[in-house]
Amino acid sequence: MRMKKNIEQIQWNLFREGDRKAFEHMFLTFNPILFTVGLKMTSDKSLIEDSIHEIFIDLWNKRSKLPEVDTVKYYLIVCFRHMLLSYLKESNRAVEISEQLVTQVDPDEYKQIEDQLNADTISKLKNAINDLPPRQKEIIELRYMKSMGYDEIQEIMSINYTSSRKLVYKAINNLKKHLKNDNLGVLLILAILS
16 A cells, blocks of 8 residues: 555656646546546436546646645645536536435545645645745734734834734735735635634
């Protein structure tokens, strides 16, 4: 099992570097798994196939910006589920969510997927914060990590109230720019910082 994970990670990293054979290997390996996941969400097989193709095209186009992941399978399943759900919503097709779907999801597997995505997103956000100019980094840490109000911040940083609010605004905009190609990062910033 551990050897299989290592091979998946090696293939993932080769794929991220642009190796077409690694891409092909990943597609052939995970296509049946994703198809099975899709059948639990809808009976529309052509939509499932289109979604699988679309997710791999999207991954190929964004390969250099993709994160390192511990479990490639879970990362692909989450990405695929999000894409398929968005297609189902867009096309107003009936989503066949039933008790069967709920009971077929292994809670431990779901938790592992969620934890991996959260860890990747938090890591990207920390890196983005570390790349901010020193004053912007400091104000983000004071405002959002130490939960200080603008009154406290202005005293600590020796700036006025308006300047502290403007500096937070600039820092958040810089984080958004830094993570503009990372939808999860942008959503996290919007949810936490705005």
